Amino acid sequence: MPQHPDSKNDSHLNLEQQRKRAKDILKKAKAGDPVSIDRFQKYHPDCRPGQVMFMNLLQLADAQLVIARENRFSSWSQMKAHIDQMERIRNKLKAPQLVPQDADCPTLHIRCGSDLEQSLQQAGFVGDYLAFTDPFCQGPVQSLTSRSEYIERRAGFMASAYQMELEAVRNRLRLEYHQLQGSHRYPRIVLWFEADSYDQLSLSYLLHYFRYELGDAQKLELICIDSFPGIQCFRGLGQLPVEALPLLWSQRQSITTEQMHLCDRTWQAVTAPSPKDLWSIATSDTSKLSALAPALMRHLQEFPWVEDGLSLTERLTLTILAEGACLGQDLFQALIHERDPLPYLGDTMYWFVLQQLLDAPNSPLTVQPGTLDLPWPQRLFDITPLGLALLHKQQHWRSLQTCDRWLGGVQIQPNQPCWQWNQKTQTLSYS
Numbered sequence: 001m002p003q004h005p006d007s008k009n010d011s012h013l014n015l016e017q018q019r020k021r022a023k024d025i026l027k028k029a030k031a032g033d034p035v036s037i038d039r040f041q042k043y044h045p046d047c048r049p050g051q052v053m054f055m056n057l058l059q060l061a062d063a064q065l066v067i068a069r070e071n072r073f074s075s076w077s078q079m080k081a082h083i084d085q086m087e088r089i090r091n092k093l094k095a096p097q098l099v100p101q102d103a104d105c106p107t108l109h110i111r112c113g114s115d116l117e118q119s120l121q122q123a124g125f126v127g128d129y130l131a132f133t134d135p136f137c138q139g140p141v142q143s144l145t146s147r148s149e150y151i152e153r154r155a156g157f158m159a160s161a162y163q164m165e166l167e168a169v170r171n172r173l174r175l176e177y178h179q180l181q182g183s184h185r186y187p188r189i190v191l192w193f194e195a196d197s198y199d200q201l202s203l204s205y206l207l208h209y210f211r212y213e214l215g216d217a218q219k220l221e222l223i224c225i226d227s228f229p230g231i232q233c234f235r236g237l238g239q240l241p242v243e244a245l246p247l248l249w250s251q252r253q254s255i256t257t258e259q260m261h262l263c264d265r266t267w268q269a270v271t272a273p274s275p276k277d278l279w280s281i282a283t284s285d286t287s288k289l290s291a292l293a294p295a296l297m298r299h300l301q302e303f304p305w306v307e308d309g310l311s312l313t314e315r316l317t318l319t320i321l322a323e324g325a326c327l328g329q330d331l332f333q334a335l336i337h338e339r340d341p342l343p344y345l346g347d348t349m350y351w352f353v354l355q356q357l358l359d360a361p362n363s364p365l366t367v368q369p370g371t372l373d374l375p376w377p378q379r380l381f382d383i384t385p386l387g388l389a390l391l392h393k394q395q396h397w398r399s400l401q402t403c404d405r406w407l408g409g410v411q412i413q414p415n416q417p418c419w420q421w422n423q424k425t426q427t428l429s430y431s
Contacts, residue, residue: 012086012230012241013071013079013082013083013086013229013230014083015080015083018064018067018068018071018079018083019064021067022060022063022064022066022067023060023063025039025040025063025066025067026058026059026060026062026063029055029058029063030055030056030058032055037055039066039070040055040058040062040063040066043065043066043069043070044062044065044066044069046062061076064076067079070232071229071230072227072228072229073229079229082229085247086243086244086247089243089246089247090243092246093122093123093124093242093243093246098124099124100124100125100126101123101124101125101126101245101246101249102125102126102127102188102190102249103126105187105188105219106127106128106185106186106187106188107125107127107128107186107187107188107189107190108127108128108129108130108183108186108188108189108190109125109127109128109129109130109190109192110129110130110132110183110189110190110191110192110206111129111130111131111132111191111192111193111237112131112132112133112193112198112199112202113131113133113238114131114133115236115237115238116129116192116237116238116245117129117131119238119240119242119245120245122242123242123243123245123246124246125245125249127186127188127190128186130176130179130180130183131176132176132180132202132206133172133176134154134173134176134202134205135158135198135346135349136198136201136202136205136270136408137197137198137201137299137302137344137345137349138157138161138349138352138406139154139157139158139161139406140153140154140157140406140408140409140411141154141270141271141406141408141409142271142408142409143268143271143409147177151170151173151174151177152170154173155169155170155173157406158173161349161352161355162348162349162351162352180206180209181213183210183213183214183218184213184214184218186218187218187219188218188219188221189210189214189218189219189220189221190221190222190223190249190252191203191206191220191221191222191223191224191255192223192237192248193222193223193224194224194225194226194236194237194291195224195225195226195291195294195295195342196295196298196342196343196344197295197296197298197299197342197344198344198345198346199224199295199344200289200291200292200295200296201270201295201299201408203222203224203263203289204263204266204267204270204292205263205267205270206263207220207255207259207260207262207263207264207267208260208263208264208266208267208268210260211260211261211263211264219254220254220255220260221252221253221254221255222252222253222254222255222259223248223249223251223252223253224289224291225237225248226291228240228244233337235336235337235343256288258288259288259289262281262286262288262289262292263289263292265277265281266278266281266292266296269281270408270409271408271409272408272409272410273409273410273411274410274419275300275303275407275408275410275419275428276428278296278299278300278408279296279300279427279428281293281296282296282297282300283297283426294342295342295344297426298312298341298342298344299407299408300421300428301421301423302407302421303407303410303412303418303419303420303421303428304397304398304412304418304419304420304421305420305421305422305423306420306421306422306423306429307393307423308390308391308393308395308396308397309390309396309397309398309399309400309401309420310390310397311353312340313335313340313345313350313353314353314357314364314397315390315391316335316339316340317331317335317353317354317357317365318364318365318383318387318388318390318391319339319391320334320335320339321365321381321382321383321387322383322387322388322391325368325380325381325382325383326380326381327377327378327379327380327381328351328354328375328376328377328378328379328380328381329377329378331381332347332350332377335350347376347377351376354376354381356403356405359402359403360400360401360402360403361400361402362386362400363384363386363387364383364384364386364387364390364397365381365382365383365384365387366381366382366383366384367379367380367381367382368380368381368382386400398414398415398418399415401414402414417430417431418430418431
């Protein structure tokens, strides 16, 4: 998302630094600086567009309120309390006799990635860690009668899509699902998740699984966030400092029966050959899991759009390239940090999207020949005339594609009727 020139992306908030920022924005606003005035108008409840004449009446407390709200707090005092709490946790973690955070009972921490494993140890957690990494947001995800058949199909997709060794992928998936089956041994299971579709689809599977596999003795708890104070562009739990983890731990909540039922319904909709039920869930009341509906809507936007046949990720990619050629690493960063309304792709997953675009006989993008053999981040990409025609709706991508694609249980095949997304009406249609 766009940021103000002096905005910080710092989870280590410092109160004195924030005071200096408040004094600076107040001084600039009174001097007529348009960027500072815009910040007051965006974050101060008494400032509205067109009220520039009132800037001279503002006090330091008004500027402090703007700074606090930019950092996702409702007030300066609330921000100060957070900073004090983080400082107390930091000091506690330095204690020679640190009491483990989760020492009261054997605990399994589950995360759809390995990004928290080391940080949890540094933060004083001693429970076991399960990185459950099956990326349900890409490739075929179907309800198959045999677990081995399911793993074989997922491993085949991942090895092909992500250019990985099949046996290594197969073994990793087998291990993760085997470890998940052993989760019944833990009195407490804590799920660490984010608000994007990668995480929310994984959460849906896990709560679907636990609903049928765990007994009443297990205690299920959830940590799920979509932002963190001081981080203007939040993209994941891996961004957080170590001291943030005990803070989140103190805010964890027990998973309810209603949440498990909702995720059970969601998972069955994800694996269905039609996305109708998934759309119904995404447009219904999912307040029991507030992050679920937006994540599902973002997932549905990956279906071909009625107007041009592109998915949202494909369209955003071409839009960025229409502004100029760029390296793969810059293309990916522009997508997740500036363009995607709810980013969910890792870089390896994104290279697969680009590969599918490049595999078409008439591709909407191109790679400069001298960089073709370099790793994806160093390849130089540009848009083709076809790509520009697609953006101007003068061509339709579905009529040009040659490879099939899966979204959950839904297969999208070239030159075949398929489910399409209508962005204007926020609905799906089949044609």
